[in-house]
Amino acid sequence: MVAxxxxxxxxxxxxxLGDQLNPDIASLAGRSPADCRVxxxxxxxxxxSKPWHVQRAHLVISAMAHFADExxxxxxxxxxxxxxxxxxxLRAHREQFxxxxxxxxxxxxxxxxxxxxxxxVETVANNQFLCSHEEFAAWAADRRxxxxxxxxxxxxxxxxxxxxxxxxxxxxxxFDVENREPPxxxxxxxxEITRFPLDAIDREVIGRxxxxxxxxxxxxxxxxxxxxxxxxxxxxESGLGPFGPHEDAMLAAEWxxxxxxLSSSLNLGLLTPDEVVEAAEAAYRAGAVPINSAxxxxxxxxxxxxxxWGMYWHNMPAYRDLNRLxxxxxxxPVFTGEAPTQMACVASVVAHVHEHAYAHHIERLMVxxxxxxxxxxxxxxxTRWMWASFVDGAEWVMVPNVIGMALHADAGLMATKPYASGxxxxxxxxxxxxxxxxxxxxxxxxxxxxxxxxxxxFLARNEEALAAxxxxxxQLAGMRRLSDLDEVRARAAEVCVALDNGTL
Ligand code: SF4
Numbered sequence: 001m002v003a004x005x006x007x008x009x010x011x012x013x014x015x016x017l018g019d020q021l022n023p024d025i026a027s028l029a030g031r032s033p034a035d036c037r038v039x040x041x042x043x044x045x046x047x048x049s050k051p052w053h054v055q056r057a058h059l060v061i062s063a064m065a066h067f068a069d070e071x072x073x074x075x076x077x078x079x080x081x082x083x084x085x086x087x088x089x090l091r092a093h094r095e096q097f098x099x100x101x102x103x104x105x106x107x108x109x110x111x112x113x114x115x116x117x118x119x120x121v122e123t124v125a126n127n128q129f130l131c132s133h134e135e136f137a138a139w140a141a142d143r144r145x146x147x148x149x150x151x152x153x154x155x156x157x158x159x160x161x162x163x164x165x166x167x168x169x170x171x172x173x174x175f176d177v178e179n180r181e182p183p184x185x186x187x188x189x190x191x192e193i194t195r196f197p198l199d200a201i202d203r204e205v206i207g208r209x210x211x212x213x214x215x216x217x218x219x220x221x222x223x224x225x226x227x228x229x230x231x232x233x234x235x236x237e238s239g240l241g242p243f244g245p246h247e248d249a250m251l252a253a254e255w256x257x258x259x260x261x262l263s264s265s266l267n268l269g270l271l272t273p274d275e276v277v278e279a280a281e282a283a284y285r286a287g288a289v290p291i292n293s294a295x296x297x298x299x300x301x302x303x304x305x306x307x308x309w310g311m312y313w314h315n316m317p318a319y320r321d322l323n324r325l326x327x328x329x330x331x332x333p334v335f336t337g338e339a340p341t342q343m344a345c346v347a348s349v350v351a352h353v354h355e356h357a358y359a360h361h362i363e364r365l366m367v368x369x370x371x372x373x374x375x376x377x378x379x380x381x382x383t384r385w386m387w388a389s390f391v392d393g394a395e396w397v398m399v400p401n402v403i404g405m406a407l408h409a410d411a412g413l414m415a416t417k418p419y420a421s422g423x424x425x426x427x428x429x430x431x432x433x434x435x436x437x438x439x440x441x442x443x444x445x446x447x448x449x450x451x452x453x454x455x456x457x458f459l460a461r462n463e464e465a466l467a468a469x470x471x472x473x474x475q476l477a478g479m480r481r482l483s484d485l486d487e488v489r490a491r492a493a494e495v496c497v498a499l500d501n502g503t504l
Pocket of ligand 1: 342343344345346422423424426427432433436437438439440449450451452
């Protein structure tokens with residue numbers, strides 16, 4: 001970047017944060033190169049704050065550098081700084097340009113918002129979501145429980161998405177039943193995605209990243225809005241149709257099946273949720289995809305994603321520290337690649353994470369999350385690991401998804417019951433069990449599936465905490481009827497030791 005000349009600061013600075021990479025963000029919208037300069041700060045402290053997957057670290061920095069380049073080409077004066085901390089970068093910028101006003105769009109994190117306030121940065125409301133904090137708070141205000149399904153229907157109605165007048169398109173709000181097909185085992189091919197060739201900026205970023213882990217960046221993740229738009233078109237044309245029925249399926253040889261690969265682009269601001277949702281609805285209206293596929297995908301973006309965002313702000317700062325099931329097991333070394341595993345499903349998903357910094361939602365929830373939940377892994381350790389390991393990770397994403405959804409550490413603020421299951425679910429929804437050393441139907445013995453053993457142990461261990469939850473009464477009654485419960489619990493203790501030692 002060409003160093004801009006110093007001047008006396010009558011023009012404000014717009015500070016663009018690393019997950020706000022879109023010319024239409026609220027702090028830039030309506031501005032021109034004549035009325036502001038733009039600041040980017042790459043923080044060394046942030047880069048060193050976690051053991052980031054190399055593709056995650058590369059994506060954020062490369063996307064920032066590409067967006068800075070794009071604004072520069074549009075005529076903006078851009079100050080792109082590498083600094084020990086964000087605050088230090090801002091201080092140096094203010095000093096060089098004698099800036100009186102610095103404006104930013106509200107950050108996506110609790111700590112980021114506090115920091116900008118401390119530093120005297122003016123903020124404007126974040127426009128990267130369809131439901132603002134205030135709207136979510138108003139929706140939540142008089143409700144006893146904040147169910148995603150209720151929020152999603154409210155979003156669709158008030159925004160008029162996938163609606164026919166006052167009724168949901170296709171006559172129903174929810175097509176989940178059609179969207180739970182087990183994986184096809186006919187060897188079919190799944191939609192290809194474009195790998196974007198690495199350019200000079202990508203290579204420069206790779207060359208200066210600190211040593212990290214995971215497979216090297218290979219152009220899988222869009223680093224510009226143009227690439228992200230390409231990925232969106234590609235998904236709507238070839239992925240959206242098969243996405244619906246197979247969204248919960250898992251295959252060892254297929255890391256994404258028909259999933260969109262759009263979450264990192266949405267979370268960095270390269271795409272906006274309205275354009276993504278509109279593209280999916282347009283494909284349905286044109287008769288190109290069935291309603292269950294369009295609805296299933298729109299549910300993810302308009303429902304789950306916006307709900308997670310709302311729940312984060314509604315429950316922070318206490319949310320990130322919750323541990324209502326009192327779980328304290330350290331992160332299993334198999335997750336970090338420090339140990340191998342004979343659990344075929346876990347080995348497959350961990351390999352996907354290492355290769356792509358990605359695993360799809362069921363792999364995250366029902367394999368990684370389920371194992372962590374039933375083994376009693378510390379929710380904060382799990383949150384930190386997932387945040388650092390996934391290409392779409394952020395605190396607002398991972399706190400509700402891990403602490404709330406996967407590990408039930410919020411005592412049911414998000415999920416009405418824990419997402420705990422034995423090997424039967426994974427056996428039904430994947431092709432992993434056929435080639436596994438363990439048997440999903442067995443709960444005791446050397447070859448018992450660890451998921452099956454730990455599931456029953458989880459219920460027994462947390463019986464008191466779950467007893468008041470009427471949605472758990474059937475499972476708890478089943479656990480109480482087990483004639484071999486003592487044996488199961490003894491095997492669970494062995495499984496946990498092996499999990500800790502990396503010998504499972
Ligand atoms: Fe996973 Fe158990 Fe199936 Fe093995 S048997 S793949 S550990 S669910």
